[in-house]
């Protein structure tokens with residue numbers, strides 16, 4: 001007992017990690033509301049890779065390099081994988097089913113195991129490939145009919161893959177679910193910012209009578225949140241009872257239990273399915289939108305990808321398949337370089353920040369990224385010591401993914417959009433590592449990583465095989481520069497997020513609406529789009 005007392009006294013004496021000065025309330029005053037990750041990256045020169053700040057009294061530790069992120073979130077994953085419970089969002093509005101918001105523990109683990117049954121942790125989910133090929137082709141068809149609606153089409157593509165996989169629903173019949181999910185996800189956008197409601201600061205207020213306005217609001221949102229989880233699940237259950245259910249995650253899990261799932265098992269299936277949609281649809285939309293934007297801006301990159309596709313399959317008069325992938329590395333490079341362009345968020349901390357970024361709009365200055373931010377994150381459940389610093393219990397940890405993916409020592413000329421950086425000859429000495437930090441770290445690493453990347457790959461390959469993406473023309477026939485800015489996050493679809501401190505984390509960012517022209521590359525390409533079977 002004495003030893004542990006002495007150890008804890010010693011711990012208290014250890015210094016906190018360095019960080020900027022605080023005001024008399026203990027808050028850091030000069031954290032910008034917009035793109036704080038840039039400021040954190042700049043503070044690296046002054047304070048180093050670990051920066052400790054306080055906001056509204058809450059301790060926050062920013063991790064500014066891949067090395068410290070790996071040390072804490074990966075090597076000490078047991079301590080650094082939890083999430084704080086947020087009163088308004090989780091307890092009152094009912095986002096208690098969102099796996100990405102679960103505190104670390106056995107409940108999270110049971111859900112995670114089920115996710116891995118359907119999304120293998122270290123490899124592509126090959127059984128999803130036919131669906132992804134099909135949706136890539138369907139997208140090409142839709143683009144032919146109404147190319148100007150490309151944003152709407154890619155949203156359908158992303159939703160279709162996750163919906164079919166989880167609930168066996170096709171988009172069309174699944175559109176109702178998309179609307180339902182949008183309504184629920186909108187509550188995250190509106191209530192997610194920590195502090196929007198007083199109950200975030202004073203959790204005891206959750207016991208306030210139902211006539212309080214925040215309670216009424218929470219109740220209304222709760223209805224949508226519950227419906228998002230319950231309704232599609234009930235539909236699959238009903239279809240199973242009638243013997244007409246398609247093969248999908250929910251039907252497989254329920255069949256596996258031969259209809260005798262207990263209520264805990266049933267709720268695990270429900271939660272996992274709804275989380276996959278919440279986590280997987282909007283993030284992929286961000287990626288695909290960013291792809292169209294950079295293709296309009298970088299015709300030379302597009303031409304290089306098309307040239308490779310033509311060499312590999314052009315003469316076969318067909319659209320790409322996953323089996324072509326080993327021979328089409330340039331498509332992989334484009335996808336890798338697109339990933340740091342959009343933001344995902346995740347997190348129990350968050351933002352609402354204007355992640356609007358000026359990406360390069362002209363030939364000379366190409367910016368490789370930006371609206372990105374800090375990856376989500378974890379709260380420390382017990383005091384820890386790292387590099388001689390004390391990390392207090394309850395500290396929220398923010399890995400600054402932007403800084404990691406734009407570290408000039410790792411990614412030379414990091415703001416240049418340059419897919420070729422990922423070619424083997426440019427990756428010697430640990431340079432230009434794949435942008436894996438975009439998918440998180442350690443035990444909470446995104447389980448949809450391979451699914452997401454495969455979707456991106458097949459869409460990029462299919463679209464480039466048959467379309468040219470160019471800037472729109474103005475009334476004088478001159479190219480119009482697309483608006484190159486990113487939203488702080490999608491107002492309608494905020495995925496994966498438990499939003500916390502305003503200006504501390506970015507959620508999910510999309511390019512703000514921009515125009516581009518999408519035309520078939522040739523008459524043969526048009527014919528190919530029309531003639532190709534959707535099924536691979």
Ligand code: HEM
Nearest residue numbers: 100276279280283344346438439440441444445446448452
């Ligand atoms: C480009 C697309 C995507 C990106 C960039 C992305 C990124 C992330 C990140 C950064 C996290 C948090 C990881 C952490 O806490 O360290 C996460 C969590 C998660 N993602 Fe993704 N994701 C994407 C697509 C998907 C897809 C398609 C799915 C599934 C269909 C998915 C399912 C999940 C789930 C279930 C979690 C929660 C994991 C947990 O808390 O244990 N994601 N994602």
